Amino acid sequence: xxxxxxxxxxxNRNKVKLVGTxxxxxxxxxxxxxILINPxxxxxVGPQRLYIKIANLFVARGFGVLRLDAAGLGDSEGIxxxxxxxxFFLSVEQGRLVNDxxxxxxxxxxxxxxSNYIIGGLCGGAxxxxxxxxxxxxxxxxxxxxxxxxxxxxxxxxxxxxxSWYINFYxxxxxxxxxxxxxxxxxxxxxxxxxxxxHIVKKIWKKTKIFIxxxxxxxxxxxxxxxxxxxxxxxxxxxALRKFSKNRKVLLxxxxxxxxxxxxxxxxxxxxxxxxxxxDKNVDIxxxxxxxxxxxxxxxxxxxxxxxxxxxESLGFDQLNKNNEYVxxx
Amino acid sequence: xxxxxxxxxxxxxxxxYGVLYEPIENVRKEGFVFCDAFAEEKLWSQRVMVxxxxxxxxxxYWVLRFDYMGNGESEGDFERSTLSTMISDCRCAVHTLLxxxxxxxKVNVLGLRLGxxxxxxxxxxxxxxxxxxxxxxxxxxxxxxxxxxxxxxATQLIAYKxxxxxxxxxxxxxxxxxxxNVDGYEITYELYSEIxxxxxxxxxxxxxxxxxxxxxxxxxxxDLNQNREQQLKSSWTILxxxxxxxxxxxxxxxxxxxxxxxxxxxxxxxxxx
Numbered sequence: 094x095x096x097x098x099x100x101x102x103x104x105n106r107n108k109v110k111l112v113g114t115x116x117x118x119x120x121x122x123x124x125x126x127x128i129l130i131n132p133x134x135x136x137x138v139g140p141q142r143l144y145i146k147i148a149n150l151f152v153a154r155g156f157g158v159l160r161l162d163a164a165g166l167g168d169s170e171g172i173x174x175x176x177x178x179x180x181f182f183l184s185v186e187q188g189r190l191v192n193d194x195x196x197x198x199x200x201x202x203x204x205x206x207x208s209n210y211i212i213g214g215l216c217g218g219a220x221x222x223x224x225x226x227x228x229x230x231x232x233x234x235x236x237x238x239x240x241x242x243x244x245x246x247x248x249x250x251x252x253x254x255x256x257s258w259y260i261n262f263y264x265x266x267x268x269x270x271x272x273x274x275x276x277x278x279x280x281x282x283x284x285x286x287x288x289x290x291x292h293i294v295k296k297i298w299k300k301t302k303i304f305i306x307x308x309x310x311x312x313x314x315x316x317x318x319x320x321x322x323x324x325x326x327x328x329x330x331x332x333a334l335r336k337f338s339k340n341r342k343v344l345l346x347x348x349x350x351x352x353x354x355x356x357x358x359x360x361x362x363x364x365x366x367x368x369x370x371x372x373d374k375n376v377d378i379x380x381x382x383x384x385x386x387x388x389x390x391x392x393x394x395x396x397x398x399x400x401x402x403x404x405x406e407s408l409g410f411d412q413l414n415k416n417n418e419y420v421x422x423x
Numbered sequence: 424x425x426x427x428x429x430x431x432x433x434x435x436x437x438x439x440y441g442v443l444y445e446p447i448e449n450v451r452k453e454g455f456v457f458c459d460a461f462a463e464e465k466l467w468s469q470r471v472m473v474x475x476x477x478x479x480x481x482x483x484y485w486v487l488r489f490d491y492m493g494n495g496e497s498e499g500d501f502e503r504s505t506l507s508t509m510i511s512d513c514r515c516a517v518h519t520l521l522x523x524x525x526x527x528x529k530v531n532v533l534g535l536r537l538g539x540x541x542x543x544x545x546x547x548x549x550x551x552x553x554x555x556x557x558x559x560x561x562x563x564x565x566x567x568x569x570x571x572x573x574x575x576x577a578t579q580l581i582a583y584k585x586x587x588x589x590x591x592x593x594x595x596x597x598x599x600x601x602x603x604n605v606d607g608y609e610i611t612y613e614l615y616s617e618i619x620x621x622x623x624x625x626x627x628x629x630x631x632x633x634x635x636x637x638x639x640x641x642x643x644x645x646d647l648n649q650n651r652e653q654q655l656k657s658s659w660t661i662l663x664x665x666x667x668x669x670x671x672x673x674x675x676x677x678x679x680x681x682x683x684x685x686x687x688x689x690x691x692x693x694x695x696x
Contacts, residue, residue: 101429102427110427112427113427140463141503141607165470165471167428170424176676178673178675179674181676305488389578389604390582391604423431423438
């Protein structure tokens with residue numbers, strides 16, 4: 094089956110030019126399209142070109158695909174004003190990229206005739222997909238890879254959670270000699286030490302009534318501070334998952350060693366398991382053994398691709414052709 | 424705002440992805456080709472490269488950013504890319520820029536990290552290159568291969584809870600035809616050995632090429648004296664610049680590298696002839 098690959102540029106609602114890569118099969122049995130959204134701050138190819146490989150899976154089933162760079166990311170116009178990555182992630186978790194995804198859906202529908210969408214991505218792309226689908230009923234299914242279910246946190250809440258994850262992750266490794274050699278070079282160790290130091294310094298200064306702040310204050314409009322402190326889960330995630338249970342499909346894939354999988358277990362599966370049983374037929378959760386957040390090893394990627402392929406087949410999208418033939422439109 | 428137009432162009436049998444930045448005012452007859460950093464460093468540094476391309480375009484330069492074969496948006500498998508194919512792709516990008524714009528009198532190449540090595544080799548081989556700019560260049564290929572192996576060790580620790588293969592084992596694996604995973608990219612022996620053999624300071628360049636080397640952060644200071652003859656032949660400027668390592672994962676979002684941009688523009692202004 095021949096598929097045209099074209100770099101595309103279109104304007105979002107704020108007249109910012111967004112860049113994407115569009116795959117359009119010459120013969121499409123359906124009007125379905127996949128939209129893949131930026132992972133974190135990275136461009137639309139995804140880490141280790143993961144998004145290109147995922148796109149190939151969908152093209153083989155007759156899907157159109159748009160890999161999108163949202164404003165300020167990849168090749169698109171726009172500026173990210175936040176200085177810290179954590180601040181940016183927090184805004185993504187509250188729906189920063191949703192408008193651009195909505196505009197992409199409109200553009201694909203109006204210009205290319207697509208009408209039913211699966212949207213997804215890794216990490217920030219996954220949460221953006223979930224939040225877009227919250228209000229957009231053209232989205233029939235979500236592909237969430239390493240979906241973050243909690244909000245980016247600051248100060249002691251972040252430290253408490255980080256220590257808990259750190260101990261859980263490393264407890265099986267501490268008896269290996271090479272572990273200690275690598276630990277000295279590992280950013281997680283330094284991150285933990287910095288967090289502890291940061292917490293101690295702030296405690297001391299608070300007692301002497303001198304305020305020191307090294308971080309910007311973030312105004313969160315949609316989530317109250319009370320909710321942030323008490324409920325670790327991002328309430329938007331919970332609400333979206335509840336909404337999907339009725340008539341839309343969700344596939345969530347995590348690496349077993351992904352910190353975000355630990356958060357899913359702690360904040361969602363343990364606390365809301367009764368509710369999730371009701372979602373069972375529409376929400377599939379798969380864990381790839383030993384894999385990290387970015388699914389670095391080829392064997393982990395292969396498992397991910399099998400999971401996605403089987404999920405698509407369960408939705409009625411069989412593989413049309415084993416060999417995709419691509420035509421690069423110059 | 425200068426327009427950025429993405430497109431595909433051919434290098435022999437495969438398609439390369441490029442983005443052309445067209446200046447809108449004070450248009451010069453001078454263009455740039457950007458050579459990206461290697462593998463995942465390219466993704467981390469992308470917005471900084473976009474920002475500098477936009478800045479140059481605002482100052483009247485044409486700029487072509489492109490992806491190597493098997494990397495980014497370009498056609499092909501990563502496993503088939505080598506330093507030689509990257510250099511070929513850079514040279515093709517230079518020809519494409521000249522052909523597309525038509526009126527250019529000068530083309531410059533700018534490379535980041537391993538991209539600086541690619542740019543340097545292309546500058547040696549191409550008649551058309553006027554200036555070579557190297558940002559955070561990898562002076563010694565051997566040191567860089569050690570850096571790549573450390574990334575592999577960290578992944579082994581996650582996957583196997585210990586280091587199963589040391590450096591020697593990894594080299595043997597590659598020699599036997601297998602690939603070695605570095606941050607999700609499968610490195611072949613050909614690519615590894617090409618990187619290993621690189622020594623940037625020992626390269627010789629045509630006399631007419633003006634060269635800027637920006638050493639970023641606390642990297643080793645470069646001693647040019649080891650190649651005095653080269654010093655006499657071409658015009659090297661070496662600057663030490665304080666900047667965050669924007670090609671790595673960081674708690675800061677890398678949108679620009681202001682001191683690096685400023686010093687590079689200053690040097691460009693001083694070398695306008």
